[in-house]
Amino acid sequence: MTAPSPGRPLSHTERTRHRRLREQGSLDRAELDAVLAAGFVCHLGVTVDGTVMVVPTVYGSDGSTLYFHGSVASRSLVASPGTTVCVTVTHVDGLVLARSVFEHGINYRSAMIYGVPRLVTDEEEKLAGLRCLTEQSAPGQWDYARRPSRKELAATALLALSLDEASLKIRTGPPDDGDTPDAELGLWAGVLPLNTSWGALEPAPDLAAALAPPPHLVRRAGAVV
Amino acid sequence: MTAPSPGRPLSHTERTRHRRLREQGSLDRAELDAVLAAGFVCHLGVTVDGTVMVVPTVYGSDGSTLYFHGSVASRSLVASPGTTVCVTVTHVDGLVLARSVFEHGINYRSAMIYGVPRLVTDEEEKLAGLRCLTEQSAPGQWDYARRPSRKELAATALLALSLDEASLKIRTGPPDDGDTPDAELGLWAGVLPLNTSWGALEPAPDLAAALAPPPHLVRRAGAVV
Numbered sequence: 305m306t307a308p309s310p311g312r313p314l315s316h317t318e319r320t321r322h323r324r325l326r327e328q329g330s331l332d333r334a335e336l337d338a339v340l341a342a343g344f345v346c347h348l349g350v351t352v353d354g355t356v357m358v359v360p361t362v363y364g365s366d367g368s369t370l371y372f373h374g375s376v377a378s379r380s381l382v383a384s385p386g387t388t389v390c391v392t393v394t395h396v397d398g399l400v401l402a403r404s405v406f407e408h409g410i411n412y413r414s415a416m417i418y419g420v421p422r423l424v425t426d427e428e429e430k431l432a433g434l435r436c437l438t439e440q441s442a443p444g445q446w447d448y449a450r451r452p453s454r455k456e457l458a459a460t461a462l463l464a465l466s467l468d469e470a471s472l473k474i475r476t477g478p479p480d481d482g483d484t485p486d487a488e489l490g491l492w493a494g495v496l497p498l499n500t501s502w503g504a505l506e507p508a509p510d511l512a513a514a515l516a517p518p519p520h521l522v523r524r525a526g527a528v529v
Numbered sequence: 530m531t532a533p534s535p536g537r538p539l540s541h542t543e544r545t546r547h548r549r550l551r552e553q554g555s556l557d558r559a560e561l562d563a564v565l566a567a568g569f570v571c572h573l574g575v576t577v578d579g580t581v582m583v584v585p586t587v588y589g590s591d592g593s594t595l596y597f598h599g600s601v602a603s604r605s606l607v608a609s610p611g612t613t614v615c616v617t618v619t620h621v622d623g624l625v626l627a628r629s630v631f632e633h634g635i636n637y638r639s640a641m642i643y644g645v646p647r648l649v650t651d652e653e654e655k656l657a658g659l660r661c662l663t664e665q666s667a668p669g670q671w672d673y674a675r676r677p678s679r680k681e682l683a684a685t686a687l688l689a690l691s692l693d694e695a696s697l698k699i700r701t702g703p704p705d706d707g708d709t710p711d712a713e714l715g716l717w718a719g720v721l722p723l724n725t726s727w728g729a730l731e732p733a734p735d736l737a738a739a740l741a742p743p744p745h746l747v748r749r750a751g752a753v754v
Binding site for chain 1: 570572573574575576580581582583584585587613614615616617619621623624626627628629630631633635637639641643659663666667670671673674675676677678681685703704707708711712714715716717718719720721722723724725726727728729730731732733734735736737740741742743746749750754
């Protein structure tokens, strides 16, 4: 289990206490920020008409609040405010290939956040939240692209979820069966890493040929995520 | 909207009917298989003690059934059989960078499967399901690694979820605002692709130096996912 950081610990409720895999659990605030900063798509779990829905959606995190959004007509978003949701962000880092199938696993970093989302209605906070969300995936785009009009703002539902109740699970490193009888089987064991990187920019087909991409996008193309 | 395939159509219940983003919805069985085949980690949404949990977990799909597993002590797995769950598999393919923030989006492929999981108790089916699950992420490993013992089998909960009630959402291609007044803003627009690939094999530190990795893993290292 990762040592706690000097920062504010994450809450430790019945929901986020790790009953199993305790060695993988972490309550480190800086690690949570790092896991959230490394992604931009979460899986939002919400109950709609009595049934669980798990919806992938983009998010932004400012360190204390997670923002997500969608059309005001979206079922999962309309159902969210006032009910407890679970938002999970997962990065898969590789396959853990042990000597036995039983010990196979995944190297990953995953954050789970529980809470009751709040519908953001204040226009200033809504713009700040949408800025956070836009900058999460493409830093520099908020200042470059055309910002939302009043009509577009009205058509967008923005939800804010506190990061106070969160938990982390992280697994790194090689398989654990090197000190078991399986090590004598003569089988290869190790990790097959999974890497994610940005590709080359693909201009829209209808773009004027003379239009060069802005530096913040040029820098990002080809970079490792 | 993608044209339906000649294959068996996915069911079209109230839950999986696309109320929004209809153009992105798909009921194509072959496309579902392709989305599931391209991954090995899903997000399982399940209600535990009245609260939604969204748990990342590995899966295997044989075209008609999705298998997932875990410790028999896992809360999310114990809660699953007999209740409706939602399993979502998502691949993020790139950022859609439009002229306006409002038209920004993600190119992605996502499958959502609803159903009541069945706890697999038959030993033969359990082995077949675990084989499917192992081969999903690392084809060739089931025949290479040591298979589960009876004791390991007993400690593993395997769940089977029918793929009958599923839906797909897929977005591909450039941003859509090339024919709006925003096209006159002189802003770059296009797609920043996100690529996933397997890295180089990392032998376990305690592995005998003479032990070479098997061909099925050597082939996979460096390959695009």
